[in-house]
Amino acid sequence: MVYRCGDAVFLKNPSDDDLPYIAQITKMWADRATGQMLLRTKWFYRPDDLRCTPVPPAGKHEVFFSNAEDTNQVESLCGRITVLSQEGASASGWQQQTR
Secondary structure, three states: OOOOOOEEEEEEEEEEEEEEEEEEEEEEEEEEOOOOEEEEEEEEHHHHOOOOOOOOOEEEOOEEEEEEEEEHHHHHHEEEEEOOOHHHHHHHOOOEOOO
């Protein structure tokens, strides 16, 4: 599979194989010293990941985009996904299921 900057992706979650992390690729490069392929990502958070009170109301499949960034190995990629904005979801007719 080919990945590009701007793609929303699943990343391996070492704590839970059934609940991968969600991120957007912002940069891709090979480490010059090791040749290892790396990604710079911005994170999406599920409502249960948020550390605020009260947690904003959210649907079952809703995620929140953040400015939090991290560097990850390309090997942690699990696949490309589509993340719709609230406006994009409404325009496409997506019916959000509540928790």
